[in-house]
Amino acid sequence: xxxxxxxxxxxxxxxxxxxxxxxxxxxxxxxxxxxxxxxxxxxxxxxxxxxxxxxxxxxxxxxxxxxxxxxxxxxxxxxxxxxxxxxxxxxxxxxxxxxxxxxxxxxxxxxxxxxxxxxxxxxxxxxxxxxxxxxxxxxxxxxxxxxxxxxxxxxxxxxxxxxxxxxxxxxxxxxxxxxxxxxxxxxxxxxxxxxxxxxxxxxxxxxxxxxxxxxxxxxxxxxxxxxxxxxxxxxxxxxxxxxxxxxxxxxxxxxxxxxxxxxxxxxxxxxxxxxxxxxxxxxxxxxxxxxxxxxxxxxxxxxxxxxxxxxxxxxxxxxxxxxxxxxxxxxxxxxxxxxxxxxxxxxxxxxxxxxxx
Amino acid sequence: xxxxxxxxxxxxxxxxxxxxxxxxxxxxxxxxxxxxxxxxxxxxxxxxxxxxxxxxxxxxxxxxxxxxxxxxxxxxxxxxxxxxxxxxxxxxxxxxxxxxxxxxxxxxxxxxxxxxxxxxxxxxxxxxxxxxxxxxxxxxxxxxxxxxxxxxxxxxxxxxxxxxxxxxxxxxxxxxxxxxxxxxxxxxxxxxxxxxxxxxxxxxxxxxxxxxxxxxxxxxxxxxxxxxxxxxxxxxxxxxxxxxxxxxxxxxxxxxxxxxxxxxxxxxxxxxxxxxxxxxxxxxxxxxxxxxxxxxxxxxxxxxxxxxxxxxxxxxxxxxxxxxxxxxxxxxxxxxxxxxxxxxxxxxxxxxxxxxx
DNA sequence: TCAATTATGCTCATTGTTAGCATAAGTGGT
DNA sequence: ACCACTTATGCTAACAATGAGCATAATTGA
Numbered sequence: 001x002x003x004x005x006x007x008x009x010x011x012x013x014x015x016x017x018x019x020x021x022x023x024x025x026x027x028x029x030x031x032x033x034x035x036x037x038x039x040x041x042x043x044x045x046x047x048x049x050x051x052x053x054x055x056x057x058x059x060x061x062x063x064x065x066x067x068x069x070x071x072x073x074x075x076x077x078x079x080x081x082x083x084x085x086x087x088x089x090x091x092x093x094x095x096x097x098x099x100x101x102x103x104x105x106x107x108x109x110x111x112x113x114x115x116x117x118x119x120x121x122x123x124x125x126x127x128x129x130x131x132x133x134x135x136x137x138x139x140x141x142x143x144x145x146x147x148x149x150x151x152x153x154x155x156x157x158x159x160x161x162x163x164x165x166x167x168x169x170x171x172x173x174x175x176x177x178x179x180x181x182x183x184x185x186x187x188x189x190x191x192x193x194x195x196x197x198x199x200x201x202x203x204x205x206x207x208x209x210x211x212x213x214x215x216x217x218x219x220x221x222x223x224x225x226x227x228x229x230x231x232x233x234x235x236x237x238x239x240x241x242x243x244x245x246x247x248x249x250x251x252x253x254x255x256x257x258x259x260x261x262x263x264x265x266x267x268x269x270x271x272x273x274x275x276x277x278x279x280x281x282x283x284x285x286x287x288x289x290x291x292x293x294x295x296x297x298x299x300x301x302x303x304x305x306x307x308x309x310x311x312x313x314x315x316x317x318x319x320x321x322x323x324x325x326x327x328x329x330x331x332x333x334x335x336x337x338x339x340x341x342x343x344x345x346x347x348x349x350x351x352x353x354x355x356x357x
Numbered sequence: 358x359x360x361x362x363x364x365x366x367x368x369x370x371x372x373x374x375x376x377x378x379x380x381x382x383x384x385x386x387x388x389x390x391x392x393x394x395x396x397x398x399x400x401x402x403x404x405x406x407x408x409x410x411x412x413x414x415x416x417x418x419x420x421x422x423x424x425x426x427x428x429x430x431x432x433x434x435x436x437x438x439x440x441x442x443x444x445x446x447x448x449x450x451x452x453x454x455x456x457x458x459x460x461x462x463x464x465x466x467x468x469x470x471x472x473x474x475x476x477x478x479x480x481x482x483x484x485x486x487x488x489x490x491x492x493x494x495x496x497x498x499x500x501x502x503x504x505x506x507x508x509x510x511x512x513x514x515x516x517x518x519x520x521x522x523x524x525x526x527x528x529x530x531x532x533x534x535x536x537x538x539x540x541x542x543x544x545x546x547x548x549x550x551x552x553x554x555x556x557x558x559x560x561x562x563x564x565x566x567x568x569x570x571x572x573x574x575x576x577x578x579x580x581x582x583x584x585x586x587x588x589x590x591x592x593x594x595x596x597x598x599x600x601x602x603x604x605x606x607x608x609x610x611x612x613x614x615x616x617x618x619x620x621x622x623x624x625x626x627x628x629x630x631x632x633x634x635x636x637x638x639x640x641x642x643x644x645x646x647x648x649x650x651x652x653x654x655x656x657x658x659x660x661x662x663x664x665x666x667x668x669x670x671x672x673x674x675x676x677x678x679x680x681x682x683x684x685x686x687x688x689x690x691x692x693x694x695x696x697x698x699x700x701x702x703x704x705x706x707x708x709x710x711x712x713x714x
Numbered sequence: 715t716c717a718a719t720t721a722t723g724c725t726c727a728t729t730g731t732t733a734g735c736a737t738a739a740g741t742g743g744t
Numbered sequence: 745a746c747c748a749c750t751t752a753t754g755c756t757a758a759c760a761a762t763g764a765g766c767a768t769a770a771t772t773g774a
Contacts (some may be wrong), residue, residue: 660733668722670730684740686739688740711733
């Protein structure tokens with residue numbers, strides 16, 4: 001009984017006995033103090049909250065709510081509805097991410113619960129909208145993905161922890177062909193062996209870490225008997241037993257880290273060809289503020305002068321005539337998004353001009 | 358009774374009385390003779406087949422099948438299963454497109470049927486796999502989207518039919534603000550008023566044509582009392598009554614044209630940063646063959662010499678040493694996809710080097 | 715006033731793109 | 745054999761975009 005889902009209780013009888021429900025997840029992103037943060041809640045009644053856990057740190061969960069097939073006219077309106085109801089937040093920009101429908105992605109299914117299809121959305125909100133109601137908190141998304149941060153942590157996690165562990169994983173594969181495939185996947189995903197780092201491949205990296213058990217939920221799922229196969233099957237305890245995964249990753253409920261990875265990758269890609277960063281900024285901003293937000297999202301540092309040239313010459317912003325004086329140095333011009341760019345360029349985005357190597 | 362869905366009958370009792378079903382759609386694309394074609398079927402029992410239709414041309418439908426929540430381990434496997442069962446085709450590359458869950462997108466809901474959520478997939482198959490079983494046929498996708506073809510038809514449809522009609526639509530809006538928004542959307546979507554044509558904006562263009570009733574299904578949906586609102590509400594018979602839409606568009610069932618638009622836009626975007634075109638080509642091909650496929654998909658013509666430079670210097674292909682002699686001119690080198698490019702470049706795609714203006 | 719900090723202007727070499735010109739090597743017809 | 749025609753392929757000049765850095769400007773705090 002402990003895994004009874006909240007929305008089974010709250011919804012009308014229409015769902016009772018149904019083999020199928022749709023759960024809407026929200027990855028609500030804001031950037032504060034140069035850190036991308038997502039809104040997380042405490043998952044109401046998840047197995048990991050039970051006492052069979054060694055470390056009792058309860059996993060964070062993405063906010064979620066049910067689709068009410070009878071009441072919600074569209075999925076997006078359903079999402080907006082329960083986000084409003086539960087957090088009081090009125091979402092602006094939202095974008096559907098993907099639909100996750102693997103069996104047993106919700107362990108409740110193992111006990112006869114309905115098949116839960118999850119349709120997560122990405123939502124971007126402005127800094128100032130920080131309103132934390134109930135158990136909801138903002139959490140730096142790099143706490144869930146330390147290896148994605150090449151700005152603050154220099155991502156030594158990869159060299160020191162991930163790369164060696166993956167190397168073991170490669171070598172433990174008896175089949176030389178599959179071995180090569182593993183190596184190729186790893187080198188492409190993590191930018192090893194001469195391959196350049198691609199900040200968009202968040203999901204590929206996650207999938208690899210899941211398969212290799214370097215991420216805590218793999219062990220948890222395996223204990224529950226959930227198979228989450230991709231290309232190559234997980235050969236359980238291939239890795240040295242003491243290294244139970246990448247250190248310092250916050251636990252996450254269900255497959256929410258996978259969803260977050262999807263969101264991060266999508267957003268990192270999208271800022272390059274769509275002016276979505278501005279959803280995360282106040283109406284007026286300095287170019288450095290803009291740069292910091294882009295850097296925070298992409299997880300990489302950018303060349304300041306080139307960034308400013310790109311964004312100004314690209315017609316993405318225009319001067320407001322105002323100045324920001326509290327910069328700690330020379331005052332900076334304040335800019336705002338230049339809407340006309342939409343007519344001029346087919347794919348107006350910020351790109352990552354001058355990524356530091 | 359005429360609208361009873363096939364899978365309600367074929368599936369187990371688990372679905373009986375359920376308020377929710379998931380339908381998997383497949384947009385199966387192949388390129389033959391320089392034309393992108395999709396696999397269409399005749400929709401089993403759709404209202405448009407009834408005799409209340411003036412022109413009795415039955416609408417084409419995308420192949421679809423139900424998700425069996427009890428049997429299908431993943432959505433993708435469910436898709437592959439019924440495609441195999443119904444067409445004998447074993448799909449290779451597939452990619453989830455989007456999830457459409459608007460109420461009444463299936464008119465059966467109006468008569469108490471379950472809410473039908475559609476999860477369409479894009480599948481790419483090779484030319485030779487053309488196997489048409491049952492009612493399934495291959496159909497040039499530009500028959501459904503004449504205005505997307507700037508290669509064969511020069512797309513005079515836009516100048517002669519669409520642009521004037523949209524101009525009327527703009528002028529018929531009493532509110533000057535909303536009027537401006539309409540104009541901006543149109544100019545951006547259709548590349549009018551100095552804005553460049555963006556071949557990826559297939560869905561935006563479709564949405565506009567739907568809203569303005571230039572596409573046959575708008576009238577049909579309105580007759581059925583289905584609201585499919587986006588930003589601005591459809592003001593029904595704003596347009597001159599005689600012009601009942603763009604000429605020569607093949608009718609499509611349900612919201613399948615919207616799904617196809619999503620697929621086209623996605624594919625047109627994806628070829629630029631992912632080497633997916635090769636899924637549509639034989640293992641060995643000439644550079645012109647490759648170019649023709651890209652052109653067919655993107656709907657625009659490319660500069661031959663620049664295309665070949667781009668694709669060769671970009672490391673996307675490698676020579677096989679073989680020659681194609683039946684070119685009708687000088688024999689051409691045969692190339693194949695160069696897999697190593699995946700390691701070298703973060704986003705290896707074909708791009709559209711040298712689009713003809 | 716100095717050091718530190720941030721903003722902003724400008725350069726230069728490199729690389730990539732656009733739009734062509736020109737040549738090569740086949741075809742079919744007369 | 746010669747022709748017109750087709751397709752393949754090599755090459756270039758002008759221009760645009762990018763990467764990396766130097767230099768200067770305008771603030772603040774010690």
